[in-house]
Amino acid sequence: MFGKARIPYGTWGSSYFPAWQTSALAEVNIGQFAGEAMNRILGLRQVPTNTLDYLVIGSTIPWHWKFWNAPLVASCMGHRVPGFHMEQACATGLQAVLLAGAEVDTGAHDVVGVLTFDRTSDSPVGVFPERRAHERTLPISDVWDNFGFDPATGNAMITTAGLAARKYKIDRQEVDEVALYRHEQYFEAKGSGFLDRVLVPLEVLNLQGRPLGRIDDDLGVRKLTLEGLRAMRELDTCVTGGTQTHASDGMASLLVTTRGRAKELSPRPEIDIRFVAKSVVRTQPSLMPEAPALAVKKLLGDTGLTMADMIVVKNHNPFAVNDAVFTRVMDFDWKKMNTTGSSLVWGHPQGPTLTRIVIEALEEAVDLGGGYVLVFGCAAGDVGIAAILKVSEGA
């Protein structure tokens, strides 16, 4: 898939993902922040922003001046290139990367920036005049009202986790263990310095140009204990405050380009990162947590690859139930995946979540000497998305 497209190693970066309302990111235009942050990250990676000729942005929550789309964000980067905005709920971060691959593969563009971002803090309230509704005008708080109500089914996100847990007969103990294990994986990765290669500390300025705050930690991540998790109130079957993710703010970026340009731009030109395949499926109503497993199943069927072929497996798991379901469907030990943590732990700013996961997965694959990388996750509407990338060295 996208045989001409490559992701140049080491030209990526993500902000930390502070939990909603905990950092200076709650105060900013996230589109502007994302543009300036990507420019800063590219600067740190020694990639001139002027090498980009296209920009794909992805976000799910309306932001000020969103109408002006990718060109506006590019202006905030300091480089006026065209581009477009895309969104597919929580799959945005992966779909944006795949769309950039398509842009390069068609030959339309040479170096495409992928920039995903969202601010769940103080999300805007939309007012929708709907004359047929008895309320006449419906205000919707973008983040919370959407999480709380899938208009297609009438259920909340959290309900899908409970329904999936019941369908697969998953018990609370396993889900608590998954959550605890993911936290331990995260803190181990953090302690090893692994995350320093992915996450970039960023200082945010106020209007006067003085420091407003430093975005240098995944604020909101707690050290959990099994006892503590067990003591938590169950919000739905197997779902507690400790076994589901939290809303956060942030951005993540990477580049997609041709093989030749990737060699020029990467600090390690010998590393080759290719797109292999993708799949997107939709499962039964209100069973969102099983959709990613079904997407992976289809993807493996399409490619002839097996889980044993995967050197790195990472997913967006807003509920620990997702991982337990994956184990049931794919017969794959959940301890072998998400080895550097996951969105269950470090939060879910929506747009950039899967982009950060892709970056972490690729860094980990390089550490392991290369191989197939499986990235997948769920998205609003009972959708699952999965993609396989291949990391080779010495190419």
Next chain:
Amino acid sequence: MTTGMRQPTLQTIGLGNVLDLFKNGRPPADVGELVDRVFGPAAGRGAMVISGANGIVGAGKTMQLGSRLEPYGVRIVALDFPNAPDGIGGQYPGLVQAFGPDGAARIMANIVRLTYDGKHLPPELANLKPRFLLEAIPEILEVKRAHYRVFREAFSEIEIRSVTSGFPSAELGVGIAHPAFPHEINKVWEIVEPKPSAFTQLLWALGLIPVPVSDHWSFVLDVLFCGFTLAGLRYHHARNMPYWKVDKFARKLAGPNPFRAHDAIGAKGANFLTWSCLHHLAEQYGEVFRPTPELEAHKDSGQDWYPPNHFRPLVNWSLDDDDEEEFRTWLLGPVYQMTSLMLHEKRAHLAHLNAIGELCAQFRRGVLALMREAGPDGVVETVTAYHRLHPAAAKSAWHPKAIGGMDTPDWQQLYVNAEHDGTVGLVTISRESYNRDVDAELNRALDWLTAARIDRVIVTGDFHLSTQMVGADTAEFYPALEREEDGERIAGGWSRTARRLHDDFAVSVGFIAGKRALGGMLELLAHCHFLVAVEGASLGFPEVTLPVVPGMEACHWPFRRVGEADRHKLVHLLLSGRPVRAPEAVGWLIDYAGPLDEALGTAWKIAGGGKHGVTQRKLVAGKVQVPADVSGLPPAGAPETDAGRKAIMECIQRSCGVPLDEALALQAKLSAEFMVSDACRSGVVGADYQRTVNV
């Protein structure tokens, strides 16, 4: 016969040695005579036409020259297209501020505003007898040439100067008088002409600063400023740093913030001028001058470099030590290379070449002073490192041989010159504020005079680049805000230099020729045996307003030279920060004040040992009594000022309470102690330091 350490800059505009001013007891050029020569005698006086008068340059110069020539009956014709936006009306508030409502009305009434279509001059123009055209129209060669043809056909005798920032005189066919931004107040004009003209000398006589430069593509200011801007652009291009942040690091490194300057001037016009300048330079000299794509884009769009207000920068940028060294290479490498080209082409007197960067392009220290500090090997190292980053720049316009000779007086005396006639010496300082360069050069000048056995000396400004003496360069205090030892080193070292004016000469005369002598400069000159000032000069110690404690002995030296009854005036001067006019200071701060000619003559008589009638105030080496309080001080207004007053009063009491030989070290220590205090750090100097250094 007069001997000099190096050529006085006045000679470059045909006005001789500075020593001759004192010998002759008058300036070498008279405004009235020169107005007659340029515009004709009063009976049939002609006008000055400024074309493109509504533009930024044209409007500014209409004000600057209009205000100065109005008293001499020279009409200013402001000529522009009929649809040109009014650039002159907006100047009126500034005129009122500077000259009062009556003065402003008089100046505006002397300006005749005419329009034309670019091809046909308005018939009324002939009645105004145009004698001089200052052309300030857009930078398009053919348009300019056509413009001159129109004027020459109508007025065959008219003298023309172009304000162009890029085209050589040889291309234009007219002389060049290239002014510097901001045009209303910046006094510097780069002049290109075969030999100093009456117009150039008239600029000098009007209090402006004409600086001769050679006839090459773009002039010194534009090579430096556009070159520095380009260096910032190249860094941005390579490393992504936003322009606003490049500006901050550039200001920390050297002083200018080129992108803010473009926006302040007006990005549309300034971007084009910078591009035009660099484009032509690149065609002539190669890649070191080649505009970047970003400049091309901004030239075409006219867009500001800073983001709009609703997108004020959000993400900060920092540099570690290695990054900052690379930034330094990206910025200074090309500027050093471009300067080597200008040196190779002998574009200007080195003092001029150095000063233009400071006076017109915001450099804290002149580029030659920076290069001198780095040394020839250091400069080559920086340029070589730059060429590793930008290999194309290495192919041309790099003249390492041109930076040889740094040990010659031309290089060594960029700010301070000395002359003598075998009996009387003269030291001229061409920098308005005192810094490490002036200090070192002053010491070398004094060494040169004492080596020549000159023991009578006048110390003054250079009557050219320095039109006032504003005090110590507060940027020099930045290290002292962090380390007390640095404060003591600076205050002690500068005080020892100042004492040489007293100790190394039988007679020394400080001469204040400009508008003001303040702070450190006044402290310096107060060490002379005699202090003579022109009657319009303001004298004062504004240190308390910053606040800092004077460190060049103002807290005790002047007190030792005045009777007890007058010491409260010095206390008031130091604690209020408010200046006094020179005539009011005679007898307790200075020794003579009078009109320029008389003051020059008096200084010469004192220095030459002639009969002058001025009584020298003796220096008391022992302890002196100073009143512990003084009445009539204005309210401090801020806690920092109050703290400054207390510290200054303590310094006065304690340094006057010890013998002269102990006072220097004591007052330096007290000055340094205050420099690291919270009061100093939260004051003007501290804020400037924070803004400049902590980026």
